[in-house]
Amino acid sequence: MHNYTRACDLITQNICQLYSLTPPCTCKQNRIRIAVWLSPSKMMHVAWLVSWFLLLETVLCNHFRGGTSSWKYNAKLNEIEIIRRTFWTSTVVRRCVGDDFGGSPFIQLDCDEICTIRQDNYYCKDSSKALDLTTGERKMSYTVSSRLLGWFSGCCWPDSSSWDLKIYVDVMNKAAGEVNTSPVSLMLPVIRIQHGCGQGTINIPVDDADGEDTVKCRWALESNQECGEVCQRLSDDNLNSQCTLNVNSVEPGTYIVALQIEDFRHVDSSNIPYSSIPLQFAIEVYSSPQQCAELPHVFTSLSDGSQVTIKPNSMWTQTIVATSTNGFRISEIITASPAGLQMSNLTQIGNSLQWYINVSWTPDNTQIGPNIFCYAAVDNLRRMSTQQSLVLFVSEANLQINCSSNDGRGPCGQMCNQLRRSVYCTCKPGFTLLEDRLHCLGVPRDLVLTATKSAINASWNSPLFDENGSEKFTYTLTCDSSSVSMQKPNGGDTSVILANLIPFTNYSCCVTAYTSTNAQSQVCDSVQTMEAAPTDPPRNLCI
Secondary structure: OHHHHHHHHHHHHHHHOOOOOOOOOOOEEEEEEEEEEOOOOOOOEEEEEEEOOOOOHEEEEEOOEEEEEEEEOOOOOOEEEEEEEEEEEEEEEEEEHHHHHHHOOOEEEEEEOOOOOEEEEEEEEEEOOOOOEEEEEEEEEOOOOOOEEEEEEEEEOOOEEEEEEEEEOOOOOOOOOOOOOEEEEOOOOOOEEEEOOOOOOOEEOOOEEOOOEEEEEEEHHHOOOOOOOOOOOOOOOHEOOOOOHHHHHHOOOEEEEEEEEEEEOOOOOOOOOOOEEEEEEEEEEEEEOOOOHHHOEEEOOOOOEEEEEOOOOOOOOOOOOOEEEOOOOOEEEEOOOOOOOOOOEEEEOOOOEEEEEEEEEEOOHOOOOEEEEEEEEEEOOOOOOOOOOEEEEEEOOOOOOOOOHHHHOOOOOEEEEEOOOEEEEEOOOOEEEEEOOEEEEOEEEEEEEEOOOOOHHHEEEEOOOOOEOOOOOEEEEEEOEEEEEEEEEEOOOOEEEOOOOOOOEEEEEEEEEOOOOOOOEEEEEEOOOOOOOOOOOOOOOOO
């Protein structure tokens, strides 16, 4: 550590002199920590990979502006790919311009001798001269059989606070044969809000390649080492689990937002997520003598939050238009974009108060799934429009399945529930969902169990008609290891007696109804047989 400090001090002096910064600059370490466990039950360390980076970005003061990480699973290579997006101050970490967006790394992070990845390259993604920002992205692959827990840590935010970005990976968390992919999120690094203008409702763009998962947001927790020194700068009331922030009532100031974004099974009431990813950015609430009506606005042909499905290697284009008022001009349309998205120069439309940029994007096969694109307009007073976003979903097929057809049932037999890109089906009371997860089958009704010493009499009403009309059912009554079968057309009362049972014994009994196609539904209850007189005389009598 002493050698590190000496080296850091020397580099700090040179960097401060090079960039005309006033010493002393803060010298702190960036680190990546990756922990792997054998299984969720054992939770035992088998490896630690620790990499210490000594870089231009780590020795300069107050450069960090937030970031996010996500991951996806590559079944062919049995690897996960971690995608890390980081925001910096562009006067400290050089702002991306021109050819920087052509695919070459603009920052190289050299690992020491114990790092398994010899070089970490950050590629230019977005930059803003008006807000003094640059964004870089890098990817790293890792083979993991169960769980992985990763930290990305360093210093400093503008207020000299340290930061942590923590990502949770669990490839074994879903049903057999299913491997999870994390949710994704992205924000502009800074959201500027004029106090009192009603701009304080902020929708956090989130999505998930697993279209049936529910995505929720929560505050990053200091107790989990998820946020360094910037944990929960706002109150619980400012955030809901549906990923909406409300800061309309906060006073002017800068608020760092540190969130964890998590995916859950949509039909599961469990509070245990499949995975968790970080998102950190800043909100600047400022006072201004300018009227709220004079704030800039931004729009496209698509509404905020829309999804666009794009095939790999196909070009998508869009025009983003920004408007100003009362002689103010638009200085920039700032973006947070997927890798490879191209933008034209900002152009004024004649002598109007409108400016525009054209964007184009040709995704490749590595970008299959949801890609979030955010944008906003900034005027010459650095006032900012409300952020808008699109989900650019890359897929070979059109995955936008909905409930609009079949009288609102979509592909479902009874009730259709809309998800982001798909649907899930549910059933009316008295029915159960079949294995195809589309159709419903009636359940045997009104089961009554009565017991004698050695028999159980079960009676029930046949299931309601299923969605296809009448059905001839075969029934099986099973009480633990004993069972009896019978067949009767749908529509009347049904009963059966199961004999030769053991007296004074608890039995769990189920009536299963089978259709001609072997679809089945079931209802269960329990009962105890009655006591019986002893069958043998008393033994070992003592007088």
